[in-house]
Amino acid sequence: MNPLILTSFTATSCIGRGLAQTLDSLLAERSGLSLCKFETVDLDTRVGEVEGVDDQRLPAHLARFDCRNNRLAELAIRQDEFDRSVAEAADRWGRRRLGVFLGTSTAGILQTEVAYRRRDPGSGALPADFHYAGTHNSFSVADYLRRRLGLEGPAAVVSCACASSAKVFAAARRMMEAGLIDAALVGGVDSLCLTTLYGFHSLQLCSRAPCRPFDVARDGISIGEAAAFALLERAPEEPGRDDVLVLGIGESNDAYHMSAPHPEGHGARRAMQAALSDAGLEPAAIDYINLHGTGTPSNDRSESQAVTSVFGPTTPCSSTKGATGHTLGAAGALEAVISALALRNGIIPGGVPTANVDPTLTALYLKKNRKAPLQRVLSNSFGFGGTNCSLILGRNG
């Protein structure tokens, strides 16, 4: 592929608002997971909740978009002057030449869950103040941000479960290569809600402890929430030293099971191979793999096999979900931003809070931070329905 540049990027999750706090947490090997006290949820589990989301106000003329998911989006675009970078790009290219491609799995469905408790006892009708289009519908987060930032190019939400916001990079790249746009706002936003908390609980996939990816005692995920964004443009001929580029994207389907990965990771392997081929790179060119690494026994086993089959057992890997929680539809973008921070700061983030790596998993899992002059990082995102996406980010040189 023709490389793209991340002109600007930012992330907000339970380990920090914006890049500086996020990097500090990674350097300190800190997890942001805490006992679940979210809303009225009575589950014995840990979550990665972002503090202060509900204090965030939206502009009055966009009140119909008011919900936790869009508040989180608003909070996040205010970090790292990201909203200003987007405005500058819109000035540079024209607002019709900027696309908006965002990933989410549940958007503002919390609004509907709460509205169902407030149904009219007689008619069963939802309350008058419930706005479906601006909150519940998957497109709401893209529609909110395109209005908030005044963007008029093509826009869509990619909703492929937990691969959603990795796949938005592919959507933006195709639109750019087809000549329909010159720049794109990409990213992912997913916020805590009852559907995912009780849903993953019903599948017995939630850990009571903070999730421990690749640990011998791993027993499930911890759900988190995040908003992470990047402004993508075509890479210049000679990128600067600190510039972070998208070098390759690979997508595949397991075609195996709705809620379980292929046991040998065949789909994951194909996504990683496709990303390498897209970037024109050999496996040895990858210095670090940010794993999907959810912390369920089967997911990690499947991914470890896939990684080892492509890279062998010596490429350093870790999952940052023990720090951030599994942020579902936002995970791809959040982990792309974490990968960009890793590249810029020459650090492989340790996969906390994993204590004892499962000896049957052959991928080289790092528990502690390691300094390394990273040039290229691969980030994996896989989702329900067997949908897979791998991104390769890199620096010049």
Add this chain to the structure above:
Amino acid sequence: MSIAAYIDGIGFLGPGFSDWPRAREVLAGRRPYEPAPAVLPVPSLLPPTERRRVGRVVRLALAVASEAAAQAGVAPAELKSVFSSSGGDGHNCHEICRALAEESREISPTRFANSVHNAAAGYWSIATGATPASTVLCAYDASFGAGLLEALAQVTVDQEPLLLIAYDTEYPEPLNSKRPIPDAFGVSFVLTPRQTTGSLTRIEAKLAGASIDPLTDPRLESLRVSIPAARSLPLLRQIALGSPGCVVLEYLDVSNISVQVVPCA
């Protein structure tokens, strides 16, 4: 800048429409439109245990995808796909929200797994063994336009055939009052980068400020505006007519999509 592809197969299902050959007669004006509730076939692609479990949205998507692939004579397992829907499985969503509003908050694991927006794409890939990339979009009322742009951009950039499926089904009450979609409507195209012996028509699309083309039949026009996937109807009508022409399809509030249609000889 424009993006283009050949259409090698069409799948079509909606209120009063059971398949593309019959819909073509109606859209071309050779037979009258007779509105009737959409009949969604049991998905024979799926194993018997799963046929009962999947909702209307999966039945609809699988039906139109199967029809388009069969007409094009291509193996579904080889095709990349773009799915686009404004809302996923409304009945399943209602059952989850209803259960979460009760004291016990017990939701079924199958319901939860089926609640993802990419459920239809997942069932399709599992049933057909399709491992190439697939993506699933939502753009509210602009979902058909978003799917068409994504699909044509993919075919233009990657030069590989692809299956586009746009589909919507209704919510039950009380969500239906907030998002009134009257019935199921789905359309599917097999798109190829180069003309084949089976190519039906060539389409070339670009973003346009021009105003949209409504349909002259008031009942078809009412269908077009009430179901997001039915925003495709002016394009389908032009294809049904079998003559070259340009149609403007509704997309976002700030732009529409102009499509040039040229039938293959």
